[in-house]
Amino acid sequence: MFNARRKRADTSRIEHMLTMKRQRAPISPNHHLPQSGKQSVALHANRGLAGNDYMKHPSIIPLLVPQLPDRRALSPYLDQIDQNRHYSNFGPLNQSLENRLASSFEAHCSHPIHVTTTSSATMGLELTLHCLGLPPGSKVIVPALTFVASFTAIIRAGHVPVIADIDPESWLLTPETASDVAAQTGAAAVLAVAAFGKPHDTKRWSAFRKKTGIEVVIDAAGAFGSQWVEAADVPVIYSLHATKSLAAGEGGIVVSGNPAINARVRQLSNFGINLDPEAGLPTGHLSFVGSNAKLSEYHAAVAHASLDQWHLHAGQRQKIYRTYRETLDAACGDKLQWQSGSAPAAPTIFCVRMAEPARNRMEKICQSRHIATRRWYQPLLHKHAEQVTPTIKMPVPIAESIASGLIGLPFSLFLSSDEITRIAEAARQATATHRKQLSPHLDHHG
Numbered sequence: 001m002f003n004a005r006r007k008r009a010d011t012s013r014i015e016h017m018l019t020m021k022r023q024r025a026p027i028s029p030n031h032h033l034p035q036s037g038k039q040s041v042a043l044h045a046n047r048g049l050a051g052n053d054y055m056k057h058p059s060i061i062p063l064l065v066p067q068l069p070d071r072r073a074l075s076p077y078l079d080q081i082d083q084n085r086h087y088s089n090f091g092p093l094n095q096s097l098e099n100r101l102a103s104s105f106e107a108h109c110s111h112p113i114h115v116t117t118t119s120s121a122t123m124g125l126e127l128t129l130h131c132l133g134l135p136p137g138s139k140v141i142v143p144a145l146t147f148v149a150s151f152t153a154i155i156r157a158g159h160v161p162v163i164a165d166i167d168p169e170s171w172l173l174t175p176e177t178a179s180d181v182a183a184q185t186g187a188a189a190v191l192a193v194a195a196f197g198k199p200h201d202t203k204r205w206s207a208f209r210k211k212t213g214i215e216v217v218i219d220a221a222g223a224f225g226s227q228w229v230e231a232a233d234v235p236v237i238y239s240l241h242a243t244k245s246l247a248a249g250e251g252g253i254v255v256s257g258n259p260a261i262n263a264r265v266r267q268l269s270n271f272g273i274n275l276d277p278e279a280g281l282p283t284g285h286l287s288f289v290g291s292n293a294k295l296s297e298y299h300a301a302v303a304h305a306s307l308d309q310w311h312l313h314a315g316q317r318q319k320i321y322r323t324y325r326e327t328l329d330a331a332c333g334d335k336l337q338w339q340s341g342s343a344p345a346a347p348t349i350f351c352v353r354m355a356e357p358a359r360n361r362m363e364k365i366c367q368s369r370h371i372a373t374r375r376w377y378q379p380l381l382h383k384h385a386e387q388v389t390p391t392i393k394m395p396v397p398i399a400e401s402i403a404s405g406l407i408g409l410p411f412s413l414f415l416s417s418d419e420i421t422r423i424a425e426a427a428r429q430a431t432a433t434h435r436k437q438l439s440p441h442l443d444h445h446g
């Protein structure tokens with residue numbers, strides 16, 4: 001039972017979260033779930049469940065429960081800020097964060113790595129696309145199955161998104177599809193997305209770049225720990241948003257093997273002002289039109305504390321993910337399709353495909369049982385508002401087919417085995433009346 005003070009505190013945190021995420025998606029809040037020791041507030045919840053419903057149903061299973069470092073874990077870093085009296089503008093915590101991250105990336109490649117923090121992955125994407133030096137209005141290929149930020153970053157960088165199809169197994173854009181689409185459209189760059197944390201082979205993209213002359217950037221917003229930067233010429237951008245495994249609340253990092261890209265992103269993140277005495281332009285003069293996309297020292301402090309806990313939490317996330325998937329497979333047999341390859345190093349969302357009618361039934365069953373669900377990355381990019389232009393839309397039958405059966409289910413470090421059992425029972429019922437096995441790729445109706 002909640003006392004009134006606890007309820008008030010929860011409500012104000014919920015309001016804060018709602019404000020924070022209003023742009024992203026329809027959101028309903030959740031309260032603490034004291035029976036399982038949950039301390040966080042859910043950011044996302046099922047469509048159709050109003051905020052107050054969560055107050056009434058302590059048995060609700062929220063979609064995501066972020067886990068950020070608590071005040072004790074933050075305190076050594078906050079002490080440093082107090083001593084430094086440096087709060088933004090590439091301060092010491094920001095510097096040491098970039099160095100720590102560069103070392104961890106360098107352990108997975110054979111070239112020096114450069115890391116530049118930004119205020120979000122979205123800004124990291126936009127500024128990196130600027131740095132490619134493409135003529136304004138260049139065409140940039142992007143997969144249909146991604147978060148809208150990949151798309152808006154291209155338009156805001158002054159270019160034209162070319163929405164392309166995905167691979168039926170990996171659910172990712174491939175170099176082969178990008179080659180075909182580039183041949184048809186004259187695209188000058190590709191923004192490939194590590195959807196649901198599944199990594200790209202950066203060496204394959206580097207080979208594509210060398211062969212075609214087409215630039216490649218990877219949006220790995222949710223793939224920290226899974227996506228590495230093995231090719232020096234393919235920059236990769238990660239998100240430090242509260243829902244990600246390396247969470248700072250908000251933030252992003254641009255990681256590349258090309259120091260010129262990172263130096264330019266840094267300059268663009270500071271309005272475009274020249275800070276380099278060697279640049280042939282007085283320092284303090286504007287050399288490019290940038291923005292304010294710097295990471296504050298407070299966010300760097302949270303990212304440091306998050307990094308301290310990353311391996312522990314990644315291991316726990318992996319374990320929950322494995323049990324969850326095995327339990328669902330045991331309940332539903334061959335009626336589920338998973339994104340190919342192994343699970344991400346630190347899963348933060350849980351997405352599975354079933355036949356479209358089963359997915360629709362699952363949503364209804366979950367709603368009635370207070371289990372939150374989400375159609376991640378939907379509508380697909382080509383279905384967004386007509387006035388969001390300019391855009392070139394290629395046929396995307398595979399993305400449409402995959403999306404027609406995709407369902408995002410609850411996932412967090414707090415998910416209990418009882419909750420997994422409840423979700424698996426819902427999935428068993430949703431898929432039970434389905435007559436045949438899910439056909440490989442283009443099964444809309446099953």
Ligand SMILES: Cc1ncc(COP(=O)(O)O)c(C=O)c1O
Nearest residue numbers: 120121122147149221239240241
């Ligand atoms: C694929 C993808 N790209 C970009 C973003 C945006 O990241 P941020 O919230 O850090 O701007 C997200 C956020 O979840 C994402 O999933």
